[in-house]
Amino acid sequence: xxxxxxxxxxxxxxxxxxxxxxxxxxxxxxxxxxxxxxxxxxxxxxxxxxxxxxxxxxxxxxxxxxxxxxxxxxxxxxxxxxxxxxxxxxxxxxxxxxxxxxxxxxxxxxxxxxxxxxxxxxxxxxxxxxxxxxxxxxxxxxxxxxxxxxxxxxxxxxxxxxxxxxxxxxxxxxxxxxxxxxxxxxxxxxxxxxxxxxxxxxxxxxxxxxxxxxxxxxxxxxxxxxxxxxxxxxxxxxxxxxxxxxxxxxxxxxxxxxxxxxxxxxxxxxxxxxxxxxxxxxxxxxxxxxxxxxxxxxxxxxxxxxxxxxxxxxxxxxxxxxxxxxxxxxxxxxxxxxxxxxxxxxxxxxxxxxxxxxxxxxxxxxxxxxxxxxxxxxxxxxxxxxxxxxxxxxxxxxxxxxxxxxxxxxxxxxxxxxxxxxxxxxxxxxxxxxxxxxxxxxxxxxxxxxxxxxxxxxxxx
Amino acid sequence: xxxxxxxxxxxxxxxxxxxxxxxxxxxxxxxxxxxxxxxxxxxxxxxxxxxxxxxxxxxxxxxxxxxxxxxxxxxxxxxxxxxxxxxxxxxxxxxxxxxxxxxxxxxxxxxxxxxxxxxxxxxxxxxxxxxxxxxxxxxxxxxxxxxxxxx
Numbered sequence: 001x002x003x004x005x006x007x008x009x010x011x012x013x014x015x016x017x018x019x020x021x022x023x024x025x026x027x028x029x030x031x032x033x034x035x036x037x038x039x040x041x042x043x044x045x046x047x048x049x050x051x052x053x054x055x056x057x058x059x060x061x062x063x064x065x066x067x068x069x070x071x072x073x074x075x076x077x078x079x080x081x082x083x084x085x086x087x088x089x090x091x092x093x094x095x096x097x098x099x100x101x102x103x104x105x106x107x108x109x110x111x112x113x114x115x116x117x118x119x120x121x122x123x124x125x126x127x128x129x130x131x132x133x134x135x136x137x138x139x140x141x142x143x144x145x146x147x148x149x150x151x152x153x154x155x156x157x158x159x160x161x162x163x164x165x166x167x168x169x170x171x172x173x174x175x176x177x178x179x180x181x182x183x184x185x186x187x188x189x190x191x192x193x194x195x196x197x198x199x200x201x202x203x204x205x206x207x208x209x210x211x212x213x214x215x216x217x218x219x220x221x222x223x224x225x226x227x228x229x230x231x232x233x234x235x236x237x238x239x240x241x242x243x244x245x246x247x248x249x250x251x252x253x254x255x256x257x258x259x260x261x262x263x264x265x266x267x268x269x270x271x272x273x274x275x276x277x278x279x280x281x282x283x284x285x286x287x288x289x290x291x292x293x294x295x296x297x298x299x300x301x302x303x304x305x306x307x308x309x310x311x312x313x314x315x316x317x318x319x320x321x322x323x324x325x326x327x328x329x330x331x332x333x334x335x336x337x338x339x340x341x342x343x344x345x346x347x348x349x350x351x352x353x354x355x356x357x358x359x360x361x362x363x364x365x366x367x368x369x370x371x372x373x374x375x376x377x378x379x380x381x382x383x384x385x386x387x388x389x390x391x392x393x394x395x396x397x398x399x400x401x402x403x404x405x406x407x408x409x410x411x412x413x414x415x416x417x418x419x420x421x422x423x424x425x426x427x428x429x430x431x432x433x434x435x436x437x438x439x440x441x442x443x444x445x446x447x448x449x450x451x452x453x454x455x456x457x458x459x460x461x
Numbered sequence: 462x463x464x465x466x467x468x469x470x471x472x473x474x475x476x477x478x479x480x481x482x483x484x485x486x487x488x489x490x491x492x493x494x495x496x497x498x499x500x501x502x503x504x505x506x507x508x509x510x511x512x513x514x515x516x517x518x519x520x521x522x523x524x525x526x527x528x529x530x531x532x533x534x535x536x537x538x539x540x541x542x543x544x545x546x547x548x549x550x551x552x553x554x555x556x557x558x559x560x561x562x563x564x565x566x567x568x569x570x571x572x573x574x575x576x577x578x579x580x581x582x583x584x585x586x587x588x589x590x591x592x593x594x595x596x597x598x599x600x601x602x603x604x605x606x607x608x609x610x611x612x
Contacts, residue, residue: 242553246477248576253484256578281576292556314603340558 008117012110019103026096033089226294233291237284244284248277279418286426290411293341293433303339305332305369305391312346319354325363332369335389336461338437345434346393348427349454353395355421358449366394371460379457381441387460388440394453399446408444467589470516471497472504472533473551474525478574482520485582491589501528505536508543515546518592521568523552523559531566538567547597549588564605571606580609 054068255262255270262270309329313320320327327350335342350365357363369391375384382388400408400415407413409432412425431454435442440458469486473479479497486493496516498504504521505528507513519537523530530550537543547569555573563571570591572584584607599605 238554242475245553245574245576249477249481249578249581252576252578277576318608343557 005117005121008114012114015103015107015110019107022096022100026093029089230291230294233287237288237291240284241281244277244280248274248281251277279422279424282422283424283426286424286430289344290426290430290433293344293430293437298338298341298437300336300338302334303337303342305335306330308339308343308346309367311343312350315347316351316354319351323354323357323363325354325357325365327365327367329367332367332391335369335391338434341434341437345431348431349393352427353393353397353452355423356397356399356452357395358397361396364396366392368392372457377457379441379443382457388457389460391456392453393456394451396451399448399450399452401448402446405444405446409442465492467491467493467518467593468514468516469493469495469518469520469589470504470507471495471520471551472499472501472525472530473497473520473522474499475522478522481578481581482585485578485585489582489586491586493589500525501530501533504528504533508537509540515543517546518589519546519548520551521548523550523554531563534563534566534568545597547592560606561602564599564602567599568605569599573606575609577609583609
């Protein structure tokens, strides 16, 4: 802008100098025209003097006059020529005036342009300021960009770290993948081995399945035979009761009504007969109970154990009174059991405790129940995760030697002669059978003269 | 001791048991009139025959030919004319579930046929005394089974 301005100003200065120079030139020509005019006036006066002299000499010089007229004519022509030249000069002066006007117009035009240039200059200054403003804004924007750039660099740095971390993890994964590939191959190998074994097992399995079927057939046959046997045991025992009872009754009638007709030996023999028949009755009763445990349907139902113990206590009322026994059984709760079998179980255990009581002290029987985890019992027949119903029947009777703890549950196994303790040796076998029907176990713990404890565990659900 | 004549109806196919029963009543010197039938069909015919006087008590065996004791008991209990007569079960067998069922069916007492004649007499006497006292309400399960007093 400044430069443009300056060149315009320079042009203006040059144009002004040119105008001044032309004015001086015009002045000089006008002076020269004035001098030429004065010269012509002087020459006219001279010519009149000479005309006078000539008139004198006229006559002398008529000839000369004529000559002079010729010369005058020539001068007129010359004059005319000068006039023409003058006119030409005036025309040029007029042209100069026009040119001058033209220059003045141009000058004005140039001034207008200079004004326009000033305006343009101002405009440029304004634009300059605008540009400066924008430049300032751009500086701010630039700073912002710089800040963002720095942030981006920071992030880039962070990303770079993360990238390195990922690369590291990638490497680790590749290592693991490599390990897995090895493990995979190992597994594939093991798999093949297993498939081979599985194929072998399939063959063995078929063989076993065949054997199994055979065994199942036999088991089914045996089961049928077993049921028939048990049914036979039940029916025969049941039907044996009646004639036996008749023998006993007739025997008692004879002892009662024919007493005076019998010798002492006869009476003794009848009494022995009564005792034998009595044992046989007990045996039949026990056999009946044992066969019933095996033949009846197993229906599990939630049953109040307290109720069962109460029922058994009622049934054994006389015996409990005879032995002055106390039975402590409270809050036994409910259990999922085959009710009539469990009643038989309780009956046998409690009557056992009463039978083998210590004659020197009052009989005490404690019955307790609880729910317990298999893991707390430490018995390999129980699964550690399952919950079991634990029922304990403990007495303070004569007990037995620890090494009999398994044998007492076998059928017809007795520890005492029938003369001392009557019994058939079936009672505890029935108890064990019932516990097995409940998928449970029974453990007997005792020492001689220190009472006996029977612990029963069966699945709570 | 019973004061008035008591009509007893015994349903039992076993002639020995019938004889023991008769003998026991004789030895007890009770003023009774015993009628015995040998199966359930005979029992029900006799009870539904309008000409016969109804007994004061029925002693009912369970295991009988043609119609067993269970059937007789339920027929008696469903008959409005008969269901007031006390029925005493008189059987050789003794199974808990069976006893429960009979108690539910409305029998008055349960007597397991004893092996000693003295017990036989004792149980008949006990049961007849209960009947004579006009105890018509069925006892609860605990007192349903009669037991011989002496042994």
